[in-house]
Amino acid sequence: MALPREYPDENCPIARSLEIVGERWTLLIVRDAFYGVRRFSDFHNHLGIPKAVLSERLTFLVSEGVLTKTAAEYELTAKGKQLWPMVWSMIAWGTEHLLDRPTRTYRHAECGGAIGADRRCAGCDRVPDVAELIAHPPRRPHDPNRDDPVSRALRRPHRMLEPI
Secondary structure, three states, X not given: OOOOOOOOOOOOHHHHHHHHHOOOOHHHHHHHXXXXXXXXXXXXXXXXXXXXXXXXXXXXXHHOOOEEEOOOEEEEOHXXXXXXXXXXXXXXXXXXXXXXXXXXXXXXXXXXXXXXXXXXXXXXXXXXXXXXXXXXXXXXXXXXXXXXXXHHHOOOOEEOOOOO
């Protein structure tokens, strides 16, 4: 039996947020949307998520105003883009505590400074907007055999939110 999505007895902003982004796969879909993934097939091929689950998650994220859907593409809304600090916190925390090999790095497009765990640019001491970041691939890719379009695009520096 599937666990319920709602936390009806919790009057808590974390519980309400988890009702939207707390299900399996949802944050990875949001992460890929920040990387610029727009098409259903690209989400599917990059994440390896079952099509029915992906369809349900995308439909739900659209209904909650996190994503918008045009003819054949999904894009983060202003509401969805507000998730970036939380996504970044998970990136920084996971990098520090859970990974044992190099991971993607991020630089400020304006000055080239490295982005620290606190989201601050080492070059100009600003906290750039996600659209001002360039994601750089790890020195040694985790799985160099992945050949989907998103993995290929992310093997080169890529500006966040630009379509892949």
